[in-house]
Amino acid sequence: MACSLWAPPLKLREMSDCENTHTNNNIITQEFIALEDFRATGKEQLSFSAGDRLLIHEQVCSDWWWAERSGCFGYVPSAFLQRGVEDVEDAWQDEEYFSSYGTLKLHLEMLSDRPRTETYRQVIVSNSAALRGKVVLDLGCGTGIISLFCGRLAQPAAVYAVEASPVAKHTEKLVKLNGCDGIVSVFHSRAEDLTLPSKVDVLVSEWMGNCLLFEFMVESVLRVRDHWLKDGGMMWPSSASLRLVPCQAHADYSQKMEFWENIYGLDFSCLQPVAQEEFFSKPKFSHHLDPDDCLSTACDVITLDMHTLSVSDLEKLRGEFGFIIERSGTLHGFTAWFSTFFRSLDEGGSSLELNTGPHAESTHWKQTLFMLDGPTGVEEGDCVRGAITLQRNPIWRRHMSIIIEWSIKRRNETTFTEMKSKRFPMWR
Numbered sequence: 001m002a003c004s005l006w007a008p009p010l011k012l013r014e015m016s017d018c019e020n021t022h023t024n025n026n027i028i029t030q031e032f033i034a035l036e037d038f039r040a041t042g043k044e045q046l047s048f049s050a051g052d053r054l055l056i057h058e059q060v061c062s063d064w065w066w067a068e069r070s071g072c073f074g075y076v077p078s079a080f081l082q083r084g085v086e087d088v089e090d091a092w093q094d095e096e097y098f099s100s101y102g103t104l105k106l107h108l109e110m111l112s113d114r115p116r117t118e119t120y121r122q123v124i125v126s127n128s129a130a131l132r133g134k135v136v137l138d139l140g141c142g143t144g145i146i147s148l149f150c151g152r153l154a155q156p157a158a159v160y161a162v163e164a165s166p167v168a169k170h171t172e173k174l175v176k177l178n179g180c181d182g183i184v185s186v187f188h189s190r191a192e193d194l195t196l197p198s199k200v201d202v203l204v205s206e207w208m209g210n211c212l213l214f215e216f217m218v219e220s221v222l223r224v225r226d227h228w229l230k231d232g233g234m235m236w237p238s239s240a241s242l243r244l245v246p247c248q249a250h251a252d253y254s255q256k257m258e259f260w261e262n263i264y265g266l267d268f269s270c271l272q273p274v275a276q277e278e279f280f281s282k283p284k285f286s287h288h289l290d291p292d293d294c295l296s297t298a299c300d301v302i303t304l305d306m307h308t309l310s311v312s313d314l315e316k317l318r319g320e321f322g323f324i325i326e327r328s329g330t331l332h333g334f335t336a337w338f339s340t341f342f343r344s345l346d347e348g349g350s351s352l353e354l355n356t357g358p359h360a361e362s363t364h365w366k367q368t369l370f371m372l373d374g375p376t377g378v379e380e381g382d383c384v385r386g387a388i389t390l391q392r393n394p395i396w397r398r399h400m401s402i403i404i405e406w407s408i409k410r411r412n413e414t415t416f417t418e419m420k421s422k423r424f425p426m427w428r
């Protein structure tokens with residue numbers, strides 16, 4: 001590909017076409033990382049992909065910088081870039097992450113989540129015969145609840161309960177208190193750093209985060225699978241699906257946006273753009289979606305096979321959707337949730353499902369709401385199509401952005417509106 005010369009073309013130095021006329025010809029030569037893809041629209045610009053490392057030679061103005069990538073030079077949009085993290089370890093924020101699991105607060109929340117915990121118990125009970133003599137790895141065992149189910153409700157040969165956070169010291173006591181110390185061994189370590197006594201027949205883990213992937217604990221599960229799961233071994237969950245539905249959110253829109261139109265008879269509506277940015281620029285997790293606010297039937301947009309999924313697949317996952325509006329109303333946005341599936345160890349046995357959707361018993365995840373920049377009236381028979389992309393943050397490895405693209409075709413029209421797009425960081 002033809003590369004531009006080293007020095008930025010003079011014309012941009014005058015920066016007549018930069019938003020901010022302040023130019024600080026600041027020579028820095030610092031490494032930045034691309035958060036998302038950028039396709040050049042002129043020969044003086046430099047294309048790049050999410051995750052690319054760029055050398056920034058000059059912040060010619062606030063919006064456009066002069067950059068180098070693999071010996072090519074060009075202008076790049078500063079908004080697409082984030083400074084590289086000196087310490088790669090920081091990228092996982094492990095210290096903060098594991099200490100958050102070191103107290104009982106999150107474990108109380110998870111153990112209080114009946115559908116979640118009961119599903120894992122049911123998986124052990126319904127596979128208890130097949131688990132006889134098997135070796136089980138419980139990755140991120142927390143208080144050890146799944147390992148204790150194995151030890152008390154089945155007769156495995158051994159259970160390796162692996163937990164990196166300080167809660168592991170309590171797990172040891174719980175295993176003894178419940179008479180499972182002959183079967184369950186607790187390892188206080190990051191699973192990736194461990195040398196286990198043997199390979200395992202079953203790798204069970206409760207790794208799902210908001211919008212299925214947040215925290216990206218799933219990467220640890222895949223890495224450990226590749227090292228320690230026997231050929232033909234079982235992953236629990238065996239698969240996972242992210243679901244999406246176009247929805248109404250009148251309460252959220254009223255409380256966060258319409259609210260400013262009349263404050264004790266005063267007009268505060270000039271704050272609405274600020275409210276839009278503050279309340280609707282990120283996903284709303286733990287959202288309770290009322291089934292009556294679903295404007296269509298939900299669809300699976302992304303499905304993960306936990307036996308074949310690779311760590312590199314996690315960088316970018318994309319799913320397309322097409323909804324027929326089934327009830328006239330207001331399209332405020334989209335809501336997402338997930339289901340995980342647990343295949344039976346018995347050939348032909350039935351799978352079990354943990355469904356975190358609006359039609360199932362509520363879980364601690366609830367659902368995740370993505371509010372678009374303004375409501376749109378929709379009629380029964382209209383069509384909403386587009387795509388959802390989960391783009392992993394190339395720097396902060398437990399974070400991602402969710403990009404939703406959508407366009408609408410009215411039932412009595414033949415063409416779709418121009419595709420719109422909105423990026424929701426979760427949370428960086």
Ligand SMILES: NC(=[NH2+])NCCC[C@H]1O[C@@H](n2cnc3c(N)ncnc32)[C@H](O)[C@@H]1O
Nearest residue numbers: 101140142163164165190191206207208220
């Ligand atoms: N469903 C979730 N979003 N979180 C629930 C399970 C997370 C539990 O796994 C532990 N954990 C997470 N990653 C790891 C790891 N790589 N190694 C060991 N324990 C881990 C973490 O400390 C916590 O106790």
